[in-house]
Amino acid sequence: MLTQIKEATAYIQQFVTEPPQAGIILGSGLGNLAAEITDSTEISYNDIPHFPPATVEGHSGRLILGKLGGRPIVAMAGRFHYYEGLSMQQVTFPVRVMKALGIHTLLISNAAGGMNSQFKVGDLMIITDHINLQPEHPLRGKNIDELGPRFPDMSEPYAKTLIAKVKSIAARKNIPLHTGVYVGVQGPTFETRAEYRFMHIIGGDAVGMSTVPEVIVAIHSGLKVFAMSVITDMGIREEDNVITHEEVLAAARAAEPHLTYIFSELVQQL
Template sequence: MLEQIREATAYIQRSVTETPVVGIILGSGLGNLAADITDKVEISYNDIPHFPPATVEGHAGRLILGRLGGRPVVAMAGRFHYYEGLSMQQVTFPVRVMKALGIHTLLISNAAGGMNRHFKVGDLMVITDHINLQPEHPLRGRNIDALGPRFPDMSEPYTKALIAKAGDIAAAKGISLHSGVYVGVQGPSFETRAEYKYMHVIGGDAVGMSTVPEVIVAVHSGLKVFAMSVITDIGIREEENVITHEEVLAAAKAAEPHLTYIFSELVRQL
């Protein structure tokens, strides 16, 4: 893996002159933040050594390097998922590469189903913790000490100082934020009503098919992490609640301006 990381990093570095300090992962329907990145260079995932191709609708499949909020950043316009048939090492490989490029902080967004009765479609939820229900772990196998410790501490996977700063940014702008626990599942099917209820009972406020593996690898790598979900459906309702990917993308798009503002200001204030 170390050689693959070096090869991917070297390829990307040939296209840029600045070292990024913040990495950003943009989830389903949340790619427009890339439009606010200036002086940017875009690289297709297909061109980067050892990057899998993006296959999910709403994910552009480009690595974008430039400046946001006056700081050099690297952004993933589209992520990888375990349900695509990839290994967890492939899913999280870009996090390793962004760390090798020089980032110290990772900002993550996703579209998620709400299980908290106080949520509504379009709300933003700051992730304060997670429950990992995915069937594979990205650190399984021989540990590479150069990348991180064998047993990384997960008592604070989401950096409290960044959560507090995001709260201040949102309050100053009049943006309403929830906070809660994100449950990571494999997918790609949406959850049954019974599964929504189960995940709420065990402590979840939102559920999605990404983020958790990326966060685990980011923590293993020594990165600070901030993550936010756009609530794109409410799965715990008793009434008929049919969910489609198109509706998820539409809800994410509607909420995106507020998420973009918070992410941009977080980068600027780091």
């Protein structure tokens, strides 16, 4: 893995003019934040050594280098998922590469199903903790000490300092926010009604098919993490809760202006 990380990093560094301070992973339907990135250079995942191609609608498959809020960043317009048939090491490989490029903070967005009755479609939820129900772990296998410790502490996977900054940013703009626990599942099916109820009972407020592996590897790498979900459907409804990917994308795009503002302001304060 170390050789692959070095080869991918070396390729990307050809296009780096200033080492990025933050990495951003843009989830389903949330790729338009890329338009706010200035002095940008875009690299197709297909051109980066050892990067898998993006295959999911709403994920464009580009790595973007540039500036956001005047700060140098690297952004993933499109992420990888375990359900695509990739290993967890492949899913989280870009986090390793962004760390090697120099980032100290990782910002993540995703689309998620709501399981909290206080939520509605289009709401934003700051992730304060997560429950990992995915069937594989990105750190399984021999630990590579150069990348991080064998047993990383997960008591604060989402940095409280960054959460406080975002709450302040949102308050100034009167953007309503929720906080809650994100449940990570394999997918690619949306959940049954019984599964939604189960995950809410065990402490979940929102559920999705990403984020958790990336956060685990980020913490293993010594990065600070902030993550936010756009609530794109309400899985706890007992009736008429047929969910389509198209509806998820539409809800994510509608919420995107607030998400873009929050991420841009947060990057400025790093």
